[in-house]
Amino acid sequence: MEAARMITEREDSIAKKGRQKAQIKCDTDSVAGCVSQRACVYCGARVVLNPITDAIHLVHGPIGCASYTWDIRGSLSSDAELYRNSFSTDLKEQDVIFGGEKKLAKAIDELVVKYPAKLMFVYSTCIVGVIGDDLEAVCKAAAKRHGIEVIPVQSSGFIGNKSAGYRAACDALLRLIEPEEPKQIKQNNSINYLGDFNLAGEAWIIRNYLHEMGVDVNAVFTGDSSYAELKTAPTASLNIIQCAGSMAYLAERMERLYDIPYLRVSFLGLEDTVSSLRQIALALGDADMIARTEALIARETALVEPILATYREKFQGKKAAVYVGGGFKAISLIKQFREIGIEVVMIGTQTGRREEYDTINELVDEGTVILDDANPAELERFMLEQGANILVGGVKERPLAYKLGVCFIDHNHDRKHPLSGFVGAVNFAKEVYSTVCSPVWNFVR
Amino acid sequence: MGLESTNYRNVNENPCSMCMPMGAILPFKGIEQAMVVLHGSQGCSTYMRRHIAEHFNEPVDVGSSSLNEKGTVYGGEKNLKQALDNIIKVYHPKMIGVLTTCLAETIGEDVRRITADYAAERGIADLPIVSVPTPGYGGNHPEGYFLALRNIVEALAEKTEPHGKVNLIIPNISPADIRELKRILQLMEIESILLPDISDTLDRPYEKPYTKIAKGGTKIADIKAMGGAVATIQMGMTVADESSPGKYLADAYGVPLYHLPIPIGIESTDLFIQTLSEITGKPCPECLTAERGRLLDTMIDSHKYNFQGRSVIFGEPELVYAVAKTCCENGIFPVVIATGSKNDKIKQLLKPLLERSPEKVEVLDEADFNQIRACSRKSGANIAIGHSDGRYLTEQEGIPLVRLGFPIHDRVGGQRLLSVGYTGTAMFLDRLTNTLLENKYQTYRNVMKKKYFRGSHKRIAGER
Numbered sequence: 064m065e066a067a068r069m070i071t072e073r074e075d076s077i078a079k080k081g082r083q084k085a086q087i088k089c090d091t092d093s094v095a096g097c098v099s100q101r102a103c104v105y106c107g108a109r110v111v112l113n114p115i116t117d118a119i120h121l122v123h124g125p126i127g128c129a130s131y132t133w134d135i136r137g138s139l140s141s142d143a144e145l146y147r148n149s150f151s152t153d154l155k156e157q158d159v160i161f162g163g164e165k166k167l168a169k170a171i172d173e174l175v176v177k178y179p180a181k182l183m184f185v186y187s188t189c190i191v192g193v194i195g196d197d198l199e200a201v202c203k204a205a206a207k208r209h210g211i212e213v214i215p216v217q218s219s220g221f222i223g224n225k226s227a228g229y230r231a232a233c234d235a236l237l238r239l240i241e242p243e244e245p246k247q248i249k250q251n252n253s254i255n256y257l258g259d260f261n262l263a264g265e266a267w268i269i270r271n272y273l274h275e276m277g278v279d280v281n282a283v284f285t286g287d288s289s290y291a292e293l294k295t296a297p298t299a300s301l302n303i304i305q306c307a308g309s310m311a312y313l314a315e316r317m318e319r320l321y322d323i324p325y326l327r328v329s330f331l332g333l334e335d336t337v338s339s340l341r342q343i344a345l346a347l348g349d350a351d352m353i354a355r356t357e358a359l360i361a362r363e364t365a366l367v368e369p370i371l372a373t374y375r376e377k378f379q380g381k382k383a384a385v386y387v388g389g390g391f392k393a394i395s396l397i398k399q400f401r402e403i404g405i406e407v408v409m410i411g412t413q414t415g416r417r418e419e420y421d422t423i424n425e426l427v428d429e430g431t432v433i434l435d436d437a438n439p440a441e442l443e444r445f446m447l448e449q450g451a452n453i454l455v456g457g458v459k460e461r462p463l464a465y466k467l468g469v470c471f472i473d474h475n476h477d478r479k480h481p482l483s484g485f486v487g488a489v490n491f492a493k494e495v496y497s498t499v500c501s502p503v504w505n506f507v508r
Numbered sequence: 509m510g511l512e513s514t515n516y517r518n519v520n521e522n523p524c525s526m527c528m529p530m531g532a533i534l535p536f537k538g539i540e541q542a543m544v545v546l547h548g549s550q551g552c553s554t555y556m557r558r559h560i561a562e563h564f565n566e567p568v569d570v571g572s573s574s575l576n577e578k579g580t581v582y583g584g585e586k587n588l589k590q591a592l593d594n595i596i597k598v599y600h601p602k603m604i605g606v607l608t609t610c611l612a613e614t615i616g617e618d619v620r621r622i623t624a625d626y627a628a629e630r631g632i633a634d635l636p637i638v639s640v641p642t643p644g645y646g647g648n649h650p651e652g653y654f655l656a657l658r659n660i661v662e663a664l665a666e667k668t669e670p671h672g673k674v675n676l677i678i679p680n681i682s683p684a685d686i687r688e689l690k691r692i693l694q695l696m697e698i699e700s701i702l703l704p705d706i707s708d709t710l711d712r713p714y715e716k717p718y719t720k721i722a723k724g725g726t727k728i729a730d731i732k733a734m735g736g737a738v739a740t741i742q743m744g745m746t747v748a749d750e751s752s753p754g755k756y757l758a759d760a761y762g763v764p765l766y767h768l769p770i771p772i773g774i775e776s777t778d779l780f781i782q783t784l785s786e787i788t789g790k791p792c793p794e795c796l797t798a799e800r801g802r803l804l805d806t807m808i809d810s811h812k813y814n815f816q817g818r819s820v821i822f823g824e825p826e827l828v829y830a831v832a833k834t835c836c837e838n839g840i841f842p843v844v845i846a847t848g849s850k851n852d853k854i855k856q857l858l859k860p861l862l863e864r865s866p867e868k869v870e871v872l873d874e875a876d877f878n879q880i881r882a883c884s885r886k887s888g889a890n891i892a893i894g895h896s897d898g899r900y901l902t903e904q905e906g907i908p909l910v911r912l913g914f915p916i917h918d919r920v921g922g923q924r925l926l927s928v929g930y931t932g933t934a935m936f937l938d939r940l941t942n943t944l945l946e947n948k949y950q951t952y953r954n955v956m957k958k959k960y961f962r963g964s965h966k967r968i969a970g971e972r
Contacts, residue, residue, distance in 0.1 A: 070594050093550050093574040096591030098598070103551020125610055125644035126520060126848075127527025131555040133897065135917075153520035154645045159614060170519035189549055190610040190645065193580065220549035221580045221611055439569050440598050440720060458558050463567040466718050507714060 068440060070097050077434040077441065080427050089435040090416055093224065098438040100386070100459055101413045105188055107228020108218035110136065110476065111309050112184050112235060114260045114285040115293065117143035119180045121150040123167050123198065124188025129153075136476040137262045140287050150174060154190060164196045171205040171213060182290040183213045184235060192219030212290075214238050225388070226308065226414045233313040236284065237320075240296040248297050248321060253279035254343070255299045255323070257314055258306030258391075259330075261286025262476060265483035269330055272484060276344055276356045284310060297321040303328045303343060308389030308414055329391055330483040332399030332491070333367055363485040374492040375404040381499055384409035384451035386437055386460055387474055390419025396455055396474070397426045403492050408449035411437045439463055453499060468507055470498035521878035524822055524897065525848025526915075528642035529607045530556045531649030532656035533570055534680060538704025539660070540725040541602035545571035545591050547584060547619055548609025552644075563915040564683075564710040564923045569720065571595045575611055584612060585622050592626055592637070599720050603728055605656065606639040613643035636728065638663045648849045650824040653680055654744060654751040657703065661734060661753040667761065668736030673699045674787055675734050675763065677742035677754050679770060679826045680914055683711035684926040689771075692781070692929055696790045701730045701737060703753070711923040735761035739787045741780075743770045746825035746853045770826060771928045772936060773834030774803055780929075799930035806934040807838055810941040817944050818867065820844040820884045820901065822875070822894040823913040825851045831893055831912065833861060834933065840940060841867040843887035846875035881905060891944055908943050912936070 075088040093099035105122075109132050113120055122129040129151030140146065152170045154163050171183065183205075187198050198215040206213040218231045242248060254273070259266040266286035273280050281299040282292045296317070302325040304314045314325040326346055328339035337360050344356035383405045385396050393412050400407050407427055411434035415423070423433060432445045439460075446454060446469055454464040457475035464471040472494055474482065480494075481487050529546055533556055536544040546553045553572035561568040571594070573579070573587040588606070595604060606619055619639040627637055640659045642652045657677060676693075678686060686707040693700050708724025734740070740763050742754035749755050758765040766787070771780035777800075781792050807814075817840035821831050825847045832842050842865070847854060851873050862869050870883045877900055884892070885905050892901045895913040902909050916922030927936035 068598050070597060072594075092576050093572070094590070094594065095574045095587040096545065096571045096594030097574075098553075098569050098571050098595075099550055099574065100554065101550055102554045103549050106551050106555070121519070125527055126523050126525060126648065127530060127552075127555070127644045129520065130523040130526045131559060133522060149522055151520045151523060152518065153523075156643075156645055159610075159643075159645050166518050173517075173519050188610070190614055193611065193614045220551045221575050222577055224550065438598075439567060443718065443720075459554070459561050459568070462561055462565050465565075466567055466712070466714070468714075468716070 070094060073097055073438075073441070076436060077432065080424055080429050080431045080433060087420055087433060087435050089420055090226065090414070093436055098440070099436055100438065100457075101436060102225050103220035104222055104225065104228040104231060105186055105218040105220050106132070107225035107309070108186060108216050108232040108235070109228070110260070111229055111232035111285060112216065113146055114138035115182070115184075115288050115290070116140040116146045117180060117182065117289045118146060119150060119174050119178055119183040120146060120148070120186070121152070121170060121174060121183060122186045122188060123152045123163060123191050123196070124154055124186070125190060126151055126153045128186075128188045136260070137478055138260045138286055138476075139262075139264050139267075141267075143289065145178060145180060159190060159194055162194060162196055163191065164201050167196065167198075167201050168205060171201070172208070175205075175209045175211065180290075181211050182239070183211065184216050185213060186216045187219050189220040192221065212239065224414060229309040230312055233310070233316070236293070236313055237316055240293055242297055250300045251279070251281070251298050252347075253281035253299050254301040254303055254347075255282045255284065255296050256280055257284040257302055257304040257325075258310035259283055259286045259483070260306075260476065263479055263481040265330070265481045265487065268481055268484045268486060272340060272359060273343070275359050276340065277349070277352045278343060278347065284313065297323070299323055301326065301346060303339075305329055305391065306389060307391045307419070308416070329395045331392065331395035331487065333364065333371065333402055333485065333488045334398045335395050336484050336488065337364065367485050367488055370489050371403055371492055374496055377496060377500060378404050381405045381452045382408045382450055384442070384446045384449065384454045384469070386411045386442055386454065386456045388413045388457070390415035390423070392474065394419060394422050394426065397423065399488070399491060402488070403495060405453070405495070407431060408451055409434070409445045411435060443467060453495065468504070470495075470501075470504075472498065520876045522876055522897075522900065523848060524846060524875050524877050524880060525648035525650075526559070527644035527649060528647045528652030528655070529609055529644065530559065531652030531680070532605070532607045532640050532642045533560065534653055534706065535656045535660060535704040536605035537568070537709055538678075538706035538725050539603060539731070540727050541721050542605060542725065543569070543571065543595050543599045543601035543603075543721065544605040544607060545573060545588070545595055546607050546609055547573045547588050547612040547617060548575055549611055550574045552609045559915050559917065562917040565920065566710050566712060566722070566923070569599070580611060580615055583615065584617055588617075588619070588622055589626050592623075596635070601635070601721065603636045603638065605660075606637060607642045607656070608640070609642070610644040613641065613646070636664060650680070650826065650849050651748075651751060654747045654753070657753040658751045658756055660731065661703070661756055664728065664731040665735045665757065665761065666732045668733045670736045670738070671733065672788070673701050673733070673737050674784065675737040675740035675754070675757065676700050676702045677740060677744060678702055678704060679743045680824060681770060681827070681928065682925045683707040683923045685928040685932065688926055688929045688932050692796065693784070695793050695796055696781075696784055696788070698784055698788050698790055701734055702726060703731060703734070735763065737763050739764045739766060741766045741768055741783060741787075743768055744826060745769050745829055745857055746851050748853070769833060770830035772830040772933055773837050774800070774807070774930070774933065775837060776830060776833055777928070777930050777933060796930065803930040803934045806937055810937060811839060813941050813944055814937070815839040816948070817841075817891045817940065818843045818887065818889050820846070820880065820887075820889040820892045820907065822846040822880055822892070822898060825849050825854045825873075827913050829854055829857055832858060834936070835893070836861055836865060838937060838940075840891065841865050842869050843867050843889050844870045844872070844880060844883045846872040846880045846883075848875055850874045890947065891940065893940070908947050910939050910943050
């Protein structure tokens, strides 16, 4: 692609790793007309909260917002299925003119009767932010009326980007877990696991590892979680946090409010899984636990390593491009590709933060293009210029990759197979194999 | 006999529709070298791109003015102009659609004025910018679709010397369907202007090099010439006059308007061919007559299987009407007919059709999937026809779903589904019949055993 078609305002958001440390612009508003791949505040909030299985998720807004987020994510539940419904106040012109508060109150009343639940989230959308419905007051009154928790989520689309939505979700979660009498919290010897949404059972896989190590998992934020489980969150003695983009804020707040320290982990790829499990055992500090952890790591690594080695041979000389939502995933993917012998030549995120880009810059090889909040034109240009054979991305990026004759890995929230832990490391390699070594490419190259 | 109900309620439980701007994006994707910008917050365009990309398996680029808090308070003019600058720089479009959203409409953006100013400031009078007011609360995606078409035609059509071409206003059908319509027109040697035409743009062949805007689509020159056409055929029986492009062409340029259903089913296809013949004087070619015969043969071959079907049909009003008609023709009598849109016309249209049906039918507009599900269960429906969101009817009620319409995001090939014309109808019917058969073969052994086996047959000594 021609450089002449590049958008000037975007120049500072793109860098090439070189001798000079690349400092790219990030965590800012998208440039108008650049065709950003980012979603909105509401999207960020909904992604984080929706996996809470026994909550009613009510969208206060026009129909579209509820429609586009109805059960499109692959978060699994071991029990309640209520979260798989998308409820909307379906605001119409009249409601916009006269205000939507009455309709919202009635909607809450109807839902509470029809679907007994202890918890309801009410999401604000663009329109609610503009017409000035007092979500807080309506929710408070409804909570009193029905004796359940009705928590407003301040997620009007225009107040920022997806990250602002994560923050809105974390604020809602903080309200949810706040104990009535904070001083009575007694720490037990368990951990909370933050930033796993149980896509294709990933949180279950990690829970199993932790169980084997002798770690007691208190609450998962928010994959396969329930009202009762989340309520106990302040009693844990450690938070481990995977998806930092969405959950760092919650972890920081919980440290301040409840003295729970936190540890950053990642279960994507063999290397990160191993080091995360070790760190957890070390942090909890029990000699037996450390021994059990080492045994688990030894056993699983012995199973996984030879499989990865076989794949590594098949992938020689392949180059990868990565464009994902958050920084933690991007960082892990660099290491994960390295494990299977693939070099990352282009990498970017929608909402990565400064420190994450610093880490990315340290990890990648010289010449790698790093970009924040990229658009299709830039993805196209740099995939081709950098000679990428494979792209990791979400639904919108997939057809672009295919049209360019580039292989593709679905690393999004609607995936149907786990990419976490030891089993995930193998699944990832398998998925790379299924796209890189497919015979169809013989006919188009 | 149709049973009608009003559906205003305080809460929509699992939507059966999407919002207005989503529908309005699609026609612009079927115009040659056109781009679209949504004036609103960033998320709207991303959600819609995701949905459209997943259905068509095609890259779908849609700009956004990415309004933030400041733009919301002080007006988004600067953002919109910057968006247009950047879209022009990267995509070099020959036309731009500007769609509003909830946000832009509520803060009172005068998009028509802003885009006119923009065109004057940049001196780009030859680049048409067509704006469409599509607040998310103003209607659903089918309304947005036709309103966009109406605005496109209003903005572009000019007084033109009469020519022999026939205008065809195409509803939201698949690229494969549009290709089939073109084939029929070609067989009949009829020159036409199809608006929109996503047959190439949203189902592009794999080829190199990649272009940012797909080749194909209705030519802008052709849209300009629509006022000189011999007639307009609008597959929009359920479309309100104020969003009807055909009505505009009739009122402004005197182009005779024929409202036809989507040509699915034998009657609707006959009507389509007859109307084309009537307008142009061209006869139905022999090969089409043979295709018709083959469709009749298909209908007869399958009629007993089809008669077992009791259908629930949901989706966009226009498609729902065409499918309901086809189902009635084949004895797959509808028991639930539902659309997420508010639409008075569809009830009127369905009335004579359903009066002849032996089944009691629930007709729902402004429906959500919870209502559809409840009605389907009550009425004993055994086949569902509609887009992917109906998969819940399968998961929760065991009613198999024949995917048709938009969006299809849990299966591949939505863009390749062929259902119009005699041949397309036969293919569609086969999909219905085979779904009924598959369901029957899967269940009949157990069903019969449960129903009739009482252990009362003679036992042979020694056997347990």
